[in-house]
Amino acid sequence: MGKKNKQFVEKITAMEDDFAQWYTDVVKQADLVDYGPVRGTMIIKPEGFAIWENIRGELDRQIKETGHSNVSFPLFIPESLLQKEKDHVEGFAPEVAWVTHGGEEELNERLVVRPTSEALFCEYYSKNIHSYRDLPMLYNQWSNVVRWEKTTRPFLRSLEFLWQEGHTAHATYEDAEAEADKMLDVYADVVENHLAIPVVKGRKTEKEKFAGAKYTLTIESLMHDGKALQSGTSHHFGSGFAEAFDITYLDENGEQQHVHQTSWGITTRLIGALIMVHGDNRGLVIPPKIAPTQAMIVPIAQHKEGVLDKAYDLRDRLQNLARVDIDGSDKMPGWKFNEYEMKGIPVRIEMGPKDIEKEQVVLVRRDTGEKEFISLDELEERLPALLDEIQTNLYQKALAHRNEKTSIAKNMEEFEQKLEENPGFIKAMWCGDTACEEKIKEETTATSRCIPFEQETVSETCVCCGKEAKELIYWAKAY
Amino acid sequence: MGKKNKQFVEKITAMEDDFAQWYTDVVKQADLVDYGPVRGTMIIKPEGFAIWENIRGELDRQIKETGHSNVSFPLFIPESLLQKEKDHVEGFAPEVAWVTHGGEEELNERLVVRPTSEALFCEYYSKNIHSYRDLPMLYNQWSNVVRWEKTTRPFLRSLEFLWQEGHTAHATYEDAEAEADKMLDVYADVVENHLAIPVVKGRKTEKEKFAGAKYTLTIESLMHDGKALQSGTSHHFGSGFAEAFDITYLDENGEQQHVHQTSWGITTRLIGALIMVHGDNRGLVIPPKIAPTQAMIVPIAQHKEGVLDKAYDLRDRLQNLARVDIDGSDKMPGWKFNEYEMKGIPVRIEMGPKDIEKEQVVLVRRDTGEKEFISLDELEERLPALLDEIQTNLYQKALAHRNEKTSIAKNMEEFEQKLEENPGFIKAMWCGDTACEEKIKEETTATSRCIPFEQETVSETCVCCGKEAKELIYWAKAY
Numbered sequence: 001m002g003k004k005n006k007q008f009v010e011k012i013t014a015m016e017d018d019f020a021q022w023y024t025d026v027v028k029q030a031d032l033v034d035y036g037p038v039r040g041t042m043i044i045k046p047e048g049f050a051i052w053e054n055i056r057g058e059l060d061r062q063i064k065e066t067g068h069s070n071v072s073f074p075l076f077i078p079e080s081l082l083q084k085e086k087d088h089v090e091g092f093a094p095e096v097a098w099v100t101h102g103g104e105e106e107l108n109e110r111l112v113v114r115p116t117s118e119a120l121f122c123e124y125y126s127k128n129i130h131s132y133r134d135l136p137m138l139y140n141q142w143s144n145v146v147r148w149e150k151t152t153r154p155f156l157r158s159l160e161f162l163w164q165e166g167h168t169a170h171a172t173y174e175d176a177e178a179e180a181d182k183m184l185d186v187y188a189d190v191v192e193n194h195l196a197i198p199v200v201k202g203r204k205t206e207k208e209k210f211a212g213a214k215y216t217l218t219i220e221s222l223m224h225d226g227k228a229l230q231s232g233t234s235h236h237f238g239s240g241f242a243e244a245f246d247i248t249y250l251d252e253n254g255e256q257q258h259v260h261q262t263s264w265g266i267t268t269r270l271i272g273a274l275i276m277v278h279g280d281n282r283g284l285v286i287p288p289k290i291a292p293t294q295a296m297i298v299p300i301a302q303h304k305e306g307v308l309d310k311a312y313d314l315r316d317r318l319q320n321l322a323r324v325d326i327d328g329s330d331k332m333p334g335w336k337f338n339e340y341e342m343k344g345i346p347v348r349i350e351m352g353p354k355d356i357e358k359e360q361v362v363l364v365r366r367d368t369g370e371k372e373f374i375s376l377d378e379l380e381e382r383l384p385a386l387l388d389e390i391q392t393n394l395y396q397k398a399l400a401h402r403n404e405k406t407s408i409a410k411n412m413e414e415f416e417q418k419l420e421e422n423p424g425f426i427k428a429m430w431c432g433d434t435a436c437e438e439k440i441k442e443e444t445t446a447t448s449r450c451i452p453f454e455q456e457t458v459s460e461t462c463v464c465c466g467k468e469a470k471e472l473i474y475w476a477k478a479y
Numbered sequence: 480m481g482k483k484n485k486q487f488v489e490k491i492t493a494m495e496d497d498f499a500q501w502y503t504d505v506v507k508q509a510d511l512v513d514y515g516p517v518r519g520t521m522i523i524k525p526e527g528f529a530i531w532e533n534i535r536g537e538l539d540r541q542i543k544e545t546g547h548s549n550v551s552f553p554l555f556i557p558e559s560l561l562q563k564e565k566d567h568v569e570g571f572a573p574e575v576a577w578v579t580h581g582g583e584e585e586l587n588e589r590l591v592v593r594p595t596s597e598a599l600f601c602e603y604y605s606k607n608i609h610s611y612r613d614l615p616m617l618y619n620q621w622s623n624v625v626r627w628e629k630t631t632r633p634f635l636r637s638l639e640f641l642w643q644e645g646h647t648a649h650a651t652y653e654d655a656e657a658e659a660d661k662m663l664d665v666y667a668d669v670v671e672n673h674l675a676i677p678v679v680k681g682r683k684t685e686k687e688k689f690a691g692a693k694y695t696l697t698i699e700s701l702m703h704d705g706k707a708l709q710s711g712t713s714h715h716f717g718s719g720f721a722e723a724f725d726i727t728y729l730d731e732n733g734e735q736q737h738v739h740q741t742s743w744g745i746t747t748r749l750i751g752a753l754i755m756v757h758g759d760n761r762g763l764v765i766p767p768k769i770a771p772t773q774a775m776i777v778p779i780a781q782h783k784e785g786v787l788d789k790a791y792d793l794r795d796r797l798q799n800l801a802r803v804d805i806d807g808s809d810k811m812p813g814w815k816f817n818e819y820e821m822k823g824i825p826v827r828i829e830m831g832p833k834d835i836e837k838e839q840v841v842l843v844r845r846d847t848g849e850k851e852f853i854s855l856d857e858l859e860e861r862l863p864a865l866l867d868e869i870q871t872n873l874y875q876k877a878l879a880h881r882n883e884k885t886s887i888a889k890n891m892e893e894f895e896q897k898l899e900e901n902p903g904f905i906k907a908m909w910c911g912d913t914a915c916e917e918k919i920k921e922e923t924t925a926t927s928r929c930i931p932f933e934q935e936t937v938s939e940t941c942v943c944c945g946k947e948a949k950e951l952i953y954w955a956k957a958y
Contacts, residue, residue: 034603034607036553037556041555046548049548049549052551053549071523071524072523072641073515075592075639077517096581097580098578100580103574111576120516124513144554159555160553160554
């Protein structure tokens, strides 16, 4: 037995015992990532990257469908350019990597390795937008960015990560507003309908908004341990960057106007989210729509004549219905079961001599562990239907979990008690004062996740100061 | 008239007058790139990036089909890691960007922004390869790399560029050899059959091989001005990197062995190649197979009733046959003709009131300028066939041009004369001595492009020293 097989019997830590260790065990045992030689960097291995390719593929399709074009902007930003928008540079300068030498020479001006590319797109827009006819300008890029984080974890927070960043310029505030809303909807669709993760849509508070934004929209999801994860954000810049970078256009009346801008991004964090939402103590569980392999055929007693041939025939026959693979290696079936459970493949198809005789296969669901015997005649209809059922079930399970883990608090005593007893989202009213927000964070380590679009009045007064409440907030400890 | 239209009447420099300026004019007027704020960096605009997406799509398909997996490795390489393989660090260290500070702190060890990722993959392989069962390991990544070039030109030589880099590890020298060959064939297929650019396949001389390679295979193409462009390379490392990085495996007999490795890459340079091979004095010419838009419908007299509706109907009807777009803007048809010629769209479809009456359209080829009238009944058959014809014609034209521009030289006098009279490839025999290769470069500025796989004996003696010839070389001035 090679070293490769052995790892699948090494038990992973139970999530109840140590969720952080469980997470680390899963990303490693499911072969998703390895650590790079520079602290906090990651190597995304084939099975991790294939998940990213599927997320990217669906999101890219929707980004193009909504009229955006992909582009490629440079990695380096001159220091002076980053400094043009004051809030923006203050937010990012403390956490960037600096290039100071090129070849054998010291540079006249230091370069920032992009932590995000607003400065570059703004500089470009200032040169390339002239008339209302040039608007809207709807750009997106898939790229790597670097943020010099102190504590890092694969996918969740890393020194370098992959993402897409959309950057758009519009004639009016309202146009930019519609764009920011539209892209948040696209994110919510991909995360809910493809990653099977329910989200709360809302707006960030002033304190939590993006550096340089007028406001930030967000989708927030809840992990299995009750901590929240910001899963995608969409920023409205108003004309702040346009004023700093002098991005103007001639309107239809011949008057000079500033553009209004947005930016929006999702990252490889989403892989972390799917692990922490769907995973269990046997490992990863991948929603069928983004699973690189949706069904794995495991031949049983494959040394018996005809079994392997039939199993390969089955693979060929199912190829156009789903992403089906086969493991015809000489490992024991039990090893293979463990391996593909760890890797979260939605369906296992078992086929042995008895099944061949009865013209059937066994389908085993990863999400529930349920087995069903299905005749070969019905398989082509059943497999896609089963994948749909799994997709729906994962979403429903995650939604039920989130609802269970969502509490209401009317005062700080309740807030702290519920956060302790049932860690998750706390819905509580807020007066709108940043002082209260900061106090809650100080006392509980929970942060405001968003001001949800779907407002309710769960009490009349601010959970913190008791003054008149302005709006409902979702609070949670967060990644 | 907006500023946008105006540019399409600005004449571009004729290629006969100043090829370099013609190139710069085309990349700009065809809206492919803009310059980034850091010297030598480029912004790839939507129409340039869409070409890259098509090249990438086809190549990625073939990379996967040949059994490789995509991964993502980090951007930063610790200085000490780059230094492990001596030839490699000597080749790259003078042209890298150095990160010296992260956040507000100076780093203990400088980091290199990857110029290529051998060091990272080798480090990973040394930790992850244990047994012959782990081999071959066939990885690829699509990424950005940085090389601190002194003189830069969009696509051809830039401080940062996009590429794919394959990195593989094999049990034997022969396995790695087969891999290096296979990937060169994949490159040749993509470049010849999709970019319509004929290539010469061969091996680089010792002097021209990749830093750290046992040998380098290359595909070389010839630009319109007679200069060569290295269009893709595939390196065999033998066990050199494996020894430096200690990458070993247990073979089937339980003995410790070093792996044998390859790497191979193609870059956004290919966009430069397609411009310089197919372009003409009216601008860009994109081969249909990789053209983001294959046919552009231009309505004529579109203010007349029904014209625009019919044109949009036509677009919808052709949508599944080819990548068809329509320009229904209020610009004059003449402007549109110029614009889409500049942008190299393979076919223009004109449709006006008379055509509607006659139930026909006019097809205009970008490559030859030929017009044909085709009845609507036949269009669905004709359009794909016409795109095929254009694809074939572009390849044949480029091949004929390369053949015309390929001379034979038997001595240095002939060499210099032919290089002067008919700039292009010079086929000449070589004794195998690097001194002759260097002398030729010094005297003519032509470099050895490759030792072609298809060898001929064009004379018995070395073109430079007159001693006994060992092999045929393709020489040329090169980008």
